[in-house]
Amino acid sequence: MKDMTRNEKYWILYDWANSVYATIMIAAVFPIYFASTAGASGVSGDVWWGFGTSVSTLTVAVLAPVLGAVADFRGMKKRLFIIFLTGGLTFTLFSAFANDWKLMLAGYILSNIGWAASLLFYDSFLTDVTTKDRMDRISAWGYGMGYIGGSTIPFIASILLIMFGSSIGIDPVSAVKISLVITVLWWGLFSIPFLKNIKQLHYVDLPPSRLVRTTFANIRHTFMDILSNKAILIFMLAYFFYIDGVNTVIHMATSYGATLGLDSAGMILALLVTQLVAFPFAILFAILAKRFGAIRIILAAICVYFCICVIGFGMGYGIEENLLTKQQALMIFWLLAVLVGTCQGGIQALSRSYFGKLVPPERSNEYFGFFDIFGKFAAIIGPGIYAAIAAATGRSSYAMASIILLFVAGGLILVFGRRHLTGHTPPSQPSLPIS
Numbered sequence: 395m396k397d398m399t400r401n402e403k404y405w406i407l408y409d410w411a412n413s414v415y416a417t418i419m420i421a422a423v424f425p426i427y428f429a430s431t432a433g434a435s436g437v438s439g440d441v442w443w444g445f446g447t448s449v450s451t452l453t454v455a456v457l458a459p460v461l462g463a464v465a466d467f468r469g470m471k472k473r474l475f476i477i478f479l480t481g482g483l484t485f486t487l488f489s490a491f492a493n494d495w496k497l498m499l500a501g502y503i504l505s506n507i508g509w510a511a512s513l514l515f516y517d518s519f520l521t522d523v524t525t526k527d528r529m530d531r532i533s534a535w536g537y538g539m540g541y542i543g544g545s546t547i548p549f550i551a552s553i554l555l556i557m558f559g560s561s562i563g564i565d566p567v568s569a570v571k572i573s574l575v576i577t578v579l580w581w582g583l584f585s586i587p588f589l590k591n592i593k594q595l596h597y598v599d600l601p602p603s604r605l606v607r608t609t610f611a612n613i614r615h616t617f618m619d620i621l622s623n624k625a626i627l628i629f630m631l632a633y634f635f636y637i638d639g640v641n642t643v644i645h646m647a648t649s650y651g652a653t654l655g656l657d658s659a660g661m662i663l664a665l666l667v668t669q670l671v672a673f674p675f676a677i678l679f680a681i682l683a684k685r686f687g688a689i690r691i692i693l694a695a696i697c698v699y700f701c702i703c704v705i706g707f708g709m710g711y712g713i714e715e716n717l718l719t720k721q722q723a724l725m726i727f728w729l730l731a732v733l734v735g736t737c738q739g740g741i742q743a744l745s746r747s748y749f750g751k752l753v754p755p756e757r758s759n760e761y762f763g764f765f766d767i768f769g770k771f772a773a774i775i776g777p778g779i780y781a782a783i784a785a786a787t788g789r790s791s792y793a794m795a796s797i798i799l800l801f802v803a804g805g806l807i808l809v810f811g812r813r814h815l816t817g818h819t820p821p822s823q824p825s826l827p828i829s
Contacts, residue, residue: 402532404587405523408516409536411584413544415509418577419486419502422648422665423552427570428502429652432495440649440790444781446499447645450506451777455767458514462763463613465515471594475515479585482508483578490574516588517746518762521755522595530688533747534680537739541672548573548580549669553662595755616760626752626761628811633745634768636696636804639797640741642776643702643734646794650706651727653790654713660724664731671735679740688748689808689815695741696805702733703798710791776800 398406418424425443432442465471482505489501524532552573559569620626651661683691709726712718718726753761776797784793808815 398532398535399523401523401592402528404591405516405519406532406536406539407584408588409540410543411581411588412509412512412516413540414548414577414580415482415486415505415544416540416644417545417549417665417669418552418573419489419505419509421644422549422662423556423570423573424489424498424502425645425649426652426658426661427567428495428498429649430658431498435495440646440653441781441785442495442499443649444646444777444784446503447506447777448775448781450503451510451641453503453507454510454514457511458766459613459617459760459763461511461514462518462760462766463616465518465763466757466760469594471515471518472589472592475512476589478508478511478515480508481505482512483582484508486574486581487578490571490578514762514766517750517766518758519592519594520746520750521753521758523592526751529747529750530680530683530744533750534676534740534743537743538673538676541669541676541739544580544584545669545672546666548576549666551576553659553666556662557659613760613763616757616764620761620764623752624811624814626749628807628814629749629752630765630768632804632807632811633749633765634804635800635807636692636699636741637745637768638776639699639703639800639804640738642780642797642800643699643706644738645777646780647730647734650710650790650794653784654710654723655720656724656727657720661727664724664728667728668731668735668738671732672739675736676739676743679744683744688744689812692741692744692748693805693808695737696801696808698733698737699741700798700801700805702730703794703801705733706730707791707795707798710789710794714789714791 428443429440461474465474485501485505485508489498489505492498492501520529520533552569555564555569555572556566559565564572620630648661648665652658679691679695705726709718709723709730713720713723749761749765750758779796780793783796784790787793
């Protein structure tokens, strides 16, 4: 990192800051706690978790194009970032003190909206802090540092609290609540360098009185530009499907395991392995992309995720049919955790940086707004399908199998659309309001 600029390092640091939310609130500690609490109340925890995830992502998806267009105006990107960051921190803290599963779900939904929306602006700041030839590397380092820092250090502290807290008088429920407080403190404190130093360099400079009219005019212009640019359109369609699969695996993994009766501590430790594996592989993906091209490496990651879903289905089916013991299934879960670690950060980092290269920097928020809406609508569909199939069949393994189709669709679009993804010409003129 020695040759990186100060602003590149501060930008990367927000990945270090916010990744604690992804690990503790989305992937590991809180969903297991929520599933057990909801289960004790006589409802299916993974079904409600899936629906809650869909609601929060739907909200951000609907808002994303408007937020992105507004953020392209001078001074607006940082303001909106701060608003949603504050909301995410506030409702994560609210979740820490909620005891009823319905209040927990509400806190999760609202905090997830704040977290996800803050990432929309954070991603678009990539065009403000670095150049196109460095985007793959900087984006990969962001995910890599997120895994090794935010996803590991506070995660280990949470694991120790949950597993050994009773020896110092901390019961498991209190340990979960403390881990959520740690999440808020870590996320907030390490966001400060970004808040103090990163500035919006590319923007549309117009009077505030023309903000509303210009915003909606620009949304329409950007949408038409996306439709007319085959490289952007094809990539976004493929991204819609394969990132849906990635997000569904992230959101539903521990809830899936908890529903199958796997040991909570074992799953949490397995996810710690995921974070440790993800750091070097995120950096490796950037190196491989430079040699073989980002699209080829993304396709390779999609193939790995296909295998993950097939194995995950087999694990669940084996438990449901009494073909596997829970201990054997937990070992398979560990294998899946390692496989996810090899691809999770890399596919997300390359997707972010590849899209950043496709779009003009002065309109990055508008484009990332549409990029985000594709990703968020995708994140609605996956958990929603999972929850619907699990509820209809009573078989979580069938729900896991449905995710396979998302990776197949995304991979096929990339394969058949690759000729349009080379030699692309990004739009170069900003959308201007119609006077």
